[in-house]
Amino acid sequence: MSEAFDAFERAAWDSNDASAYEALFGPITSQVVEPLLDAVRAGRGSRVLDVATGPGYVAGRAAARGATVTGLDRSAQMLAIARARHPAVTFVEGNAEALDFPAASFDAAVASFCLLHLASPERAAAELARVVVPGGRVAVTVWNTPDRARLMGVVPESARAAGAIEPADLPAGPAFFRFADDAEMRRLLTGAGLHDAEVLTIEWRTWIPSLEHLWRGFADGTARTRALLAAQPADVQARIRGELAHALEPYREGDAYSVPVSVKLGAATRR
Ligand SMILES: C[S@@+](CC[C@H](N)C(=O)[O-])C[C@H]1O[C@@H](n2cnc3c(N)ncnc32)[C@H](O)[C@@H]1O
Secondary structure, eight states, X not given: OHHHHHHHHHHHHHHSOHHHHHHHHHHHHGGGHHHHHHHTTOOTXXXXXXXXXXXXXXXXXXXXXXXXXXXXXXXXXHHHHHHHHOTTSEEEEOBTTBOOSOTTOEEEEEEESOXXXXXXXXXXXXXXXXXXXXXXXXXXXXXXXXXXXXXXXXHHHHHHHTTOOOOTTSOOOOOTTGGGSHHXXXXXXXXXXXXXXXXXXXXXXXXXXXXXXXXHHHHHHOSHHHHHHHTXXXXXXXXXXXXXXXXXXXXXXXXXXXXXXXXXXXXXXXO
């Protein structure tokens, strides 16, 4: 499973529409940046590594705190956006599962909404732990389960309800919500040799201006869900949109929607 999935994810993040990712997910993933940086005590003079930086939301805010920041991603298009946005930050191409830095190079390492895109989250957690100094901090975020993170539930649930069939060539990926479980998150961090593992739940409602805005974000700006939606014939896509309209109805406010989001933040210290 892992090689095919890894190759799929790599291609997906270089070929999807990064502007669609930014339009939908940027304002949402940015909400957890400050708690994430607080969890690793990022501040003036600290050396911070932001793994899977994407457009550089975390890296940019860490730099604004006065940290010396390195942002890392595997996608050339994401790195191009991040560099244009944050010229003062160093961005490098690299793989979360095999970081090209010596041990103990950073005071803190973070990876926000990265784990579900990896064939081996355990390897990535071990790498995050390896590159921080003893006493250094590691923190990660993942989506909470879709009953709480409705944002992440409504599209796949609508696809299932509409009878969407997964394309045969879509490689099996790791369980999307595995680390939403607090015990599983703690196990990941302690298994990487970290201690004092703690898990926070961060919840809020995000403003979605239209069904079309949500659809574009998922259909153009993601990896697995984009592949699922793209493989459906027009009539199934139309049925999914119908189901989505129904699924969003409880969150309607006028012409827009106020949709629950829920995130797990795991943090721990290197021995
Ligand atoms: C969902 S985005 C998260 C971006 C950003 N951290 C945020 O909070 O919005 C996932 C990012 O992980 C990157 N990525 C996926 N697999 C990776 C890997 N193995 N190593 C490094 N980056 C990876 C993608 O290119 C993409 O930019």
